[in-house]
Amino acid sequence: xxxxxxxxxxxxxxxxxxxxxxxxxxxxxxxxxxxxxxxxxxxxxxxxxxxxxxxxxxxxxxxxxxxxxxxxxxxxxxxxxxxxxxxxxxxxxxxxxxxxxxxxxxxxxxxxxxxxxxxxxxxxxxxxxxxxxxxxxxxxxxxxxxxxxxxxxxxxxxxxxxxxxxxxxxxxxxxxxxxxxxxxxxxxxxxxxxxx
Numbered sequence: 001x002x003x004x005x006x007x008x009x010x011x012x013x014x015x016x017x018x019x020x021x022x023x024x025x026x027x028x029x030x031x032x033x034x035x036x037x038x039x040x041x042x043x044x045x046x047x048x049x050x051x052x053x054x055x056x057x058x059x060x061x062x063x064x065x066x067x068x069x070x071x072x073x074x075x076x077x078x079x080x081x082x083x084x085x086x087x088x089x090x091x092x093x094x095x096x097x098x099x100x101x102x103x104x105x106x107x108x109x110x111x112x113x114x115x116x117x118x119x120x121x122x123x124x125x126x127x128x129x130x131x132x133x134x135x136x137x138x139x140x141x142x143x144x145x146x147x148x149x150x151x152x153x154x155x156x157x158x159x160x161x162x163x164x165x166x167x168x169x170x171x172x173x174x175x176x177x178x179x180x181x182x183x184x185x186x187x188x189x190x191x192x193x194x195x196x
Contacts, residue, residue: 002040002043004036004039004040005040005158005160005161006160007036008033008036008037008040008161009160009161009163009164011029011032011033011036012030012033012036012037012164013164013167013171014029015029015030015032015033016168016171016175017171019131019175020171020174020175020178020179021178022067022079022134022178022179022182024064024067024068027060027061027063027064027067028060028064030056030060030063031057031060031061034053034054034056034057034060035053035057037049037053038050038053038054040158040161041053044112044156044158045110045111045112046111046112046113046117046156047105047109047111047117048101048102048105048111048114048117048118048120048121049117049120049121051121052121052124052125055125055128056128059125059128059129059132062132063128063131063132066132066133066134067132067134070132070133077133077134078134078182078183078186079134079135079136079179079180079182079183079186080133080134080135080136080183081135081136081137081183082130082135082136082137086135087137090126090129090130091126093122093126094119094122094123094125094126095119095122097118097122097125098115098118098119098120098121098122098123099115099118099119101114101118101121101122102114102115102116102117102118102119105117105118112156113152113155113156116148116152117152119148120145120148120149120152123141123144123145124145126141127141127142127145134179136176136179136180136183138175139172139173139175139176139179140172140176142168142172142175143169143172143173143176146165146166146168146169146172147169149162149165149168150162150165150166150169153165
């Protein structure tokens, strides 16, 4: 355990908590947290997760823009459900990307747990992209991914990070319930405005 990992845990917790509340400042804070975690994962030889932080950084920039201007008529983005086609495509992307990355890391690096790390990385990208688009199911993806991350980080001795991901499980439930409530309220709003 090192002080950099502890700082990364605190910053990341705050960023995810703000995401559950749909506070736009979650995105710049996420940029700081992923930069810190890139170093932590490099030191732990979790290269897929290290690379994931670079993608997260780019997705944080996109998410910041999308939440402000990615909605109807370049307005605020609202929580919605993914289409069935989108769900299938994202599941296939996660699975294929995880397998290909796992084979690559297994063959060409000294990566620890290359297939597990790669699968979790791939589905984390899927979940993060869904979050930038405010798709409610993003929180379900995070629930699934975080369960396995807790085990992997315990195995690697990254105990503060394992604890962080255990807390992420709670935040994912909070995020799902909060975003679902917002989605329902947004759908009811036009009906309330039209009633006499």
